[in-house]
Amino acid sequence: MTTDQETVPAPEAMSFRAEVQQVLHILAHSLYTDREVFLRELISNASDAINRLQFEMLTNQDVLNPEAELAIWIEVDKEAKTITVRDTGTGLTRQEMIDHLGTIAQSSARAFVQQAKEQKANASEIIGQFGVGFYSVFMVADKVTVVSRSFQPDAEAAVWESTGGNSFTVGVAEHAERGTSITLHLKDDAAEFANDWKLEQIIKRHSDFVSFPIYMGERQVNQQKALWRRAPREVEAEQYKSLYQQMTMDYDEPLHKLHLSTDVPIDLHSILFVPAKRERGLIERRIEGKIKLYSRKVLIQEDAKDLLPSYFRFIEGVVDSEDLPLNVSREGVQSNVGANTQSPVQQRIRKTLTGRMHRELNELADKEPEKFAAFWKEFGVFIKEGVATDYEQREELLKLLRFNSTTSGDDLITLADYKGRMIEGQKEIYYVMGGSLEAARTSPHLDPFTARGIEVLLFGDLMDGFMLSGLREFEGLKLRNVDETDLELPGDVDAPEPRLNDAEFSTLAEQLAATLGEHIKEIRASKVLRDNPARLVSDDDGPGREMQRIQQMLGRETLNLPRILELNPAHPLIVSLARRAAADPNDPILQAAAEQLYDNALLLEGLHQNPATMVPRILRLLEAAARTE
Secondary structure (H helix, E strand, C coil): CCCCCCCCCCCEEEECCHHHHHHHHHHHHCCCCCCCHHHHHHHHHHHHHHHHHHHHHCCCCCCCCCCCCCCEEEEEECCCCEEEEEECCCCCCHHHHHHHHCCCCHHHHHHHHHHHHHCCCCHHHHCCCCCCHHHHHHHCEEEEEEEEECCCCCCCCEEEEECCCCEEEEEECCCCCCEEEEEEEECHHHHHHCCHHHHHHHHHHHCCCCCCCEEECCEECCCCCCHHHCCHHHCCHHHHHHHHHHHHCCCCCCCEEEEEEECCCCCEEEEEEECCCCCECCCCCECCCCEEEEECCEEEECCCHHHCCHHHCCCEEEEECCCCCCCCCHHHHHHHHHCCCCCHHHHHHHHHHHHHHHHHHHHHHHHCHHHHHHHHHHHHHHHHHHHHHCCCCHHHHHHHCCEEECCCCCCCECHHHHHHCCCCCCCEEEEEECCCHHHHHCCHHHHHHHHHCCCCEEECCHHHHHHHCCCCEECCEEEEECCECCCCCCCCCCCCCCCCCHHHHHHHHHHHHHHHHHHEEEEEECCCCCCCCEEEEECCCCCCHHHHHHHHHCCCCCCCCCEEEEECCCCHHHHHHHHHHHHCCCCHHHHHHHHHHHHHHHHHCCCCCCHHHHHHHHHHHHHHHHHHC
């Protein structure tokens, strides 16, 4: 029997490749966080398809439905628990459905599976990166139906369907218009997404600035006009504040902003913020910032860490570039961004942003010193890190450095300030290391410098040691640690009159050396101490103190290698100890005093491993002092 109606062939069943099956299993059963990413991925794919159509129509007007509005529609059926995302982009042929929806590049699939298993990143970060964005639908759906018709006028519509198992079907469909319609049949535990308000919330968070209208019903729900795409003169201060708060959940105003819009040498639209505080965010208390990367206003990476040097990781913001390739998939762009070797476009973006950020901060320092002082208090530690790690930008970073010194009071100075205040005959820049700023201020190493009126930079945190690995000289002036033994200081001062003769000092030194043993190399009389009883100095063969502090910063145990203990023979404490040594070489106070003098020196320099161990000894010394009185 025959009929006038043509028989429609049954859908053809096909198997997913093995690597796709692995990806689907992980998405359906392992990744439960960031499930809302599925909508971001579908909207971004739809936007890509419309972008490709625009690119095609630059040279080819022979497309299906050329007058159709370029837009994205989202429909929700609460009763059926379905979500449909529809676009008027390039669409897909039957073969393209098989090629694109049934296959993933093996290398990308392997990388995704490995990273998901190791849980190195959340779903939002890794799904798009490895070319598996479409498959994120199976995080929320137990069946997905894709109906599409290619922009090619003679192409037939096709339907693709899968339940996320090992196979999918492809068949003929009825679809008069160009574009793609994707229907998600939600899982029971994903029914929350079958709500207009929920989807609109997700769109606002991830896809608000997509270049094309996104409709829910008759209403457009995305802004479309991105703030960073506007000229800076068109943007009000309140709008910047609102964008910052939306991105960070930090309701303090940012300390500074950079709005960059340029066409050469690269198309780049960016707004970067310097937060007011190192730790910010109402809900998520974090130190590191996030830079969202867009291509033509389509979000391609939530946190593009490689767009600025790591020492600028406190920066918050958004970066958008037309020069990220138009006719390739966003997953390809994302993969490049996440790679160790950046593409030429990404390298130019990084170079441009880094240069402008340096210029902005230096201008802030020149024009608004009080605001820059606030910046330095919060983020100076990052600039010090940059000095140690980024030789290329070293000169720019040196301009940003700020220091306390022995003569600056509470004010901060630059290296240029220090150079301009050097005394006659001074040929080096001097610094002192301490366990804290206050400890550095009271360091015994400062005695000869105070006497001569020589300014000394005060270094009081662990990052200073790391910084010095990249800061050995400034404009021809060597930086010198004041604990070195071979310093030749300009200017003459009267040496303090010793109150101990050589024999008395030798007796005391022998007693103290016997107690301290291998902790010290030798004990000798100081020629420079005036107001302090003792100090530890390093000879030419000693290891760098800066490296020891770096080891401590990294949380590694370090040994306090032997150094020279200098005693001030004119100081009342040393004189009293010498008398005790002469009267009774076995006086227990001598042993306690020797250990305490050594520990005091370590403590002031920030090198003491466990200061609590000093407490019992201090109590014994206090008891002895009380008995004496």
